[in-house]
Amino acid sequence: MDGGWLRPDVVLYDEGLNEMNIQRSVAAMNQADLVVIVGTSMRVYPFAGLLDYRNSAAKVVVVNQEKLDLGFDYDMVQADATDFFNELQVRG
Numbered sequence: 001m002d003g004g005w006l007r008p009d010v011v012l013y014d015e016g017l018n019e020m021n022i023q024r025s026v027a028a029m030n031q032a033d034l035v036v037i038v039g040t041s042m043r044v045y046p047f048a049g050l051l052d053y054r055n056s057a058a059k060v061v062v063v064n065q066e067k068l069d070l071g072f073d074y075d076m077v078q079a080d081a082t083d084f085f086n087e088l089q090v091r092g
Contacts, residue, residue, distance in 0.1 A: 017046065029053040037062045039081040
């Protein structure tokens with residue numbers, strides 16, 4: 001080590017996002033037939049704002065411990081995400 005800081009390959013709070021990644025995310029939301037939201041309050045932007053770009057015909061499924069107010073109909077699995085996906089793995 002040279003004594004420098006190690007930095008994870010993630011975006012930290014108050015940092016800007018790569019514009020190309022935002023554009024690709026918006027395009028993916030617009031083309032998706034299914035959107036699965038897992039373990040979030042949907043209160044952190046810009047991530048929460050991606051739903052504004054969803055394909056209006058896309059089915060939305062939420063796996064979360066708390067119910068979300070998304071302003072449109074969606075299917076809700078109110079459960080701990082880890083438990084839910086472990087159960088899917090066991091059944092699969």
